[in-house]
Amino acid sequence: MRASDNNVQADFSTPLLDAIATPVDVKALPEEALPQLAQEIRARMVAVVSKTGGHLAPSLGVVELTLALCRVFDFPSDKLIWDVGHQTYAWKMLTGRNARMETLRRFGGVRGFPFPGESPYDTAVGGHAGVALATALGFAAARDARGGNENVIAVVGDASLTNGVSLEALNAVCHTTERLILVVNDNGMSISRNVGAFARLFARRLTGFRYNRIRAAAAAAGHRLRLNRLKAFYRGFKSIVKSILLRNRSVIFEDLGLRYIGPIDGHNIPALCDALRAAASGQGPVVLHIDTVKGKGYPPAEHNPSKWHGVGPWAAEAKPTAKSDATTWSEAFGAVLCAQAERDSSIEVITAAMRDGTGLTDFFRRFPAQAHDVGICEEYSIAFAAGLAAAGRRPVVALYSTFAQRAVDNLMHDVCLPNLPVVLCLDRAGVVGADGPTHHGLYDLAMLRALPNLEIRVPATRAALEAALVEALTRRGPTVIRYPRGYVPEGPAPRLEGSTPGAPVILALGHTVFWAEPIAKSLGLALLPVESVKPLPDFIRGLGARPLITLEDAAASGGFGSAIAEIHRGPLLILGWPDRFVPQGTEAELRAACGLDTAGLRMRIAAFVGGLPGGSHG
């Protein structure tokens, strides 16, 4: 592939890749053909993602690893579990999905993450970070119980390894199984640069390579030694050199009961195959530490792996929508937070590895002393905020709604129970599009509504978001503010009287007031925006027993509509996302599929209104 700029070469051919139906075909190739196959995979990956968008840089970085895994192991009898699973495009191409890759992340198409329902080669669901090792341990324990013999391999990125679930699993390895391979894919990057003590530990890759050279020389000398005392001396020397040069990196894993192999050049297929074979053949669980370059082989992605971590389509034929000047919800949130921090030095902002995604890039640049990237550690982010708040600071935690699910207990136990003034901003609340069911933020309202002391705001517009944040920063207790992906409406939220007094009222939560507006207009219904789920606005009780229709960009069960059902005596239609997982697709496709587009909503609302006593809305 010639890819010296963002242009994608349209006329490349992939003869080796085209001939591969399963990993068995990868095994059958001569070793010399593998670099060519890697190149074809990268060319195809770039071409596909240029049209579909997706997680390009992570997937480019593990092409050789994927090939080496296919060479050494027997899938699907051996079990491979990818952490997050955003790096699996090569895996998908080599396990029977290459011909369908153009449908990647599209409605009804190949998923952007592993999914067992999609392929027998996908062992577990991917999407959220940190769970691969724990799941792999489950597979290993089940194998051991049944007396099976298959290998179980987890591939975990250096950033995902720092997640609490990963660390809990690391703690469990030695008392769970004697056979497990953990591949740590170390590229020094999360979405932005990886942070924390593990990142520092892994950052010593130069010393690591130096250690490997010295170890090789010492091992050669050690082989020549005959005397036991000298051998013991060599072992002691080895461990000292190891702990000095690797600064305890391997020692930490070895103390946790895992044999350490590495660091290995993660783009050298023969070296990877040797290391994987060594990992599979020795005694006890193993960690294989590989060094890779995120974005490898595509210069723009190598140069800026954060930007290319997840990208939208850029190919001419994909007709990318022209970059809008409009402000996103995340940007609006970041801007108002900066404005608040100008006057209030007690504000502390916390992100869990999503600094750019949550609109905090500027805040981190302008107020570094008040900004914390805690890594992929959502539970920690909330408990940390609780400590800050209890000590008199004003913490604002920005998480994606779906990842905040991890931290519900911390919110209940560490924040709501002591009634601490923590502000939790839930970005991407609502459907998110192509990332699909693992990433839609549909369950926050149902999960959080029951928590005492918590107030929940759902602004409809930019002004409402700003007001909600300013107010939350003055509250004495905890507040959640949820808002969706995409552009924030600038104008006021529509409010319609309806054509007949006493007729049904649509109560639309947050930005769904803009979904409801054309329907309310065409059916002559009243439309009232609602921007707080907890407490509910007083005016709702004032509506008495009038027929109500609720609308929300959240799961219909347990959310805003359910809150209304708890207090409302009259007829009620609850509209939100159905009680099944919502697939990937554009927002428009998903709304249409679930009856939440304009036509679907109009039909359902008209049917409800038509079925009311008197049969008419007017």
Ligand SMILES: Cc1ncc(C[n+]2csc(CCOP(=O)(O)OP(=O)(O)O)c2C)c(N)n1
């Ligand atoms: C629980 C959770 N929080 C946040 C994310 C968002 N996220 C996706 S990938 C990623 C970085 C992963 O870094 P690493 O594990 O090192 O893998 P790499 O992308 O570098 O291959 C983050 C933060 C997530 N998927 N899951």
